Amino acid sequence: MKLNCVVVDDSTIHRITIAKLVNEHPDLNLIGDFSNASETRNCILNKSIDLLFLDIEMPVQSGFDLLDGLKVRPQIIFVSAKSDYALRAFDYAALDYLHKPVTKDRFEKAVQKAIEMSQMRKETPEEEGDFIFVKSNLKNLKIYINRIKWVEAFGDYIKINTEEGTHLVLSTMKSFAEELPADKFLRVHKSYIINIDRVEKFNSRVAEIAGTQIPLSRNKKEDLANALNNRT
Structure with a gap:
């Protein structure tokens, strides 16, 4: 089953680049690509989104602002030209942090993390109750x-x-x-x-x-x- 994805970046070039990589990946399904937080929020609220490729520095509202306004968040892969926000990204349980320009090899490694995380969630026995994932010792822990x-x-x-x-x-x-x-x-x-x-x-x-x-x-x-x- 493919992961439904949304790409968010105010840079048209970078947005098209990531969207192209998503479209070429056999396990991903591009639902939409947006240049701002407002349009993205509307999409997430109205459609089932599994994975978000998210730029951080955007006009009006940043990527962090977008996430702060969501009660339920998809899996997140940040995409940024700066490394300054990498530590803060941990606060949002990001799967990965990609530096622009993004290479295909680096993109696919990040996507693999999302696929593995999705599989882990599906394999959870219902009788165990609710759970969360955290990163401990460089591994995703349920x-x-x-x-x-x-x-x-x-x-x-x-x-x-x-x-x-x-x-x-x-x-x-x-x-x-x-x-x-x-x-x-x-x-x-x-x-x-x-x-x-x-x-x-x-x-x-x-x-x-x-x-x-x-x-x-x-x-x-x-x-x-x-x-x-x-x-x-």
């Missing part, structure tokens, strides 16, 4: 949301504590929090996000999960109490 116990900040990384162990991921707390369901997870401290269902006990200072005490920021006890009440 993590089931209900197995996450808590998440903690670790410099430029985050540590995701699950039933299986701990995973170190390059991301910000804010970005990762947006990937989690708000009714199941609560940010109780600038450095901690907890799975509400995993809380065993708490007081005004800490919440305890699997024997680990997690600090609560000021006034977070009430938020946690309300969240727990809403879960019962």
Whole structure:
């Protein structure tokens, strides 16, 4: 099954180049190519899009602005002439970051990542529940949301504590929090996000999960109490 793709770039030359590569690839289907965020957003909202080739610097709204306005995002491959945004791209769970001008070989390697990710998602057993993908140790890792116990900040990384162990991921707390369901997870401290269902006990200072005490920021006890009440 082909991946439905959209190409977004305000440069006509670069947009045509990427669109041509998409059309020539046997596993891709070009749904449309656009020069701005507004037209792209309308397309994504009205059609089933699997993969987005996205420029960053565009008039009026940037590629990042476009993604910020989407509740559900397709897989993303950024395409840019600058390397300055590569680190920020991790916040949007980008599959790859292509530098202009894009070569066919580099393009196909990025597309292969998208194909593999799509296959992994289809192979997920329904009984395991919802899941997300993160990049850990240069590999895409599938993590089931209900197995996450808590998440903690670790410099430029985050540590995701699950039933299986701990995973170190390059991301910000804010970005990762947006990937989690708000009714199941609560940010109780600038450095901690907890799975509400995993809380065993708490007081005004800490919440305890699997024997680990997690600090609560000021006034977070009430938020946690309300969240727990809403879960019962």
